[in-house]
Amino acid sequence: MNRPQSVERMIEVFKKLPGVGPKMAERLCYHILKLPSHEIDRLIDSIQKARQKIRICSVCYNMTETDPCPICADSSKNREILCVVETPQDLIAVSKVKDYNGLYFILGGALSPLDGIGPNDIRIEKLIKRLKSDKINEVILATDMDSKGETTAIYLAQLIKPLGIKVSRLGYGIPVGGDIEYADEVTISRAIAGRREM
Ligand SMILES: [Zn+2]
Incomplete structure (x- = not known):
């Protein structure tokens, strides 16, 4: 049986992360999908908050x-x-x-x-x-x-x-x-x- 298309798409996204191969991407995705929804919300929120707050230092580029x-x-x-x-x-x-x-x-x-x-x-x-x-x-x-x-x-x-x-x-x-x-x-x-x- 093929995986649902939405899961397939999620795995494709995870595979693009550094050091994450196809197996690891699959494992991470299935792990995340089993989490309670408040945990998933926290994960998404932490990424979004960091993305919003982080900028690049104009002096050292950190x-x-x-x-x-x-x-x-x-x-x-x-x-x-x-x-x-x-x-x-x-x-x-x-x-x-x-x-x-x-x-x-x-x-x-x-x-x-x-x-x-x-x-x-x-x-x-x-x-x-x-x-x-x-x-x-x-x-x-x-x-x-x-x-x-x-x-x-x-x-x-x-x-x-x-x-x-x-x-x-x-x-x-x-x-x-x-x-x-x-x-x-x-x-x-x-x-x-x-x-x-x-
Ligand atoms: Zn700096």
Whole structure:
């Protein structure tokens, strides 16, 4: 017997979520459809509320309910040091490191010529603009330790160094090929402490 069309459509939507394959999509959908209706209402409401409240910080491009975001607005931060990451999840991971008290910038991805992602597809121009207008002494390139992250770091270092700003890359600790997002606090803390100048 075929599934009802409405369930089929729901599964199609869930399959588009990152990391959700056909089996997982099916399982999630059947789970949700078995929930009492007030639970389903709560689920839908939480998504809608978050969607309505969330905007993008105009300084660091993090997701936030206020602009600038609490990190950019925090006057106790060291405003001379900027950590450049690929995604909002990476920012969350680095922000758990207590030894790092600087600011952030989210690129929104990494350079990947094979996927057709070039310098104009991520926020490189906006980063350079910020570096020229803010008094930043050091940029820590905390892009992922995979080939895209490395390519991006090398490209950025070439653009930033001529501005007279110190550029460093995370040191050892993050596994080669590793995503900053999944590294633990101690590992990121060591990688920042052991950063090497590019
Ligand atoms: Zn911000």
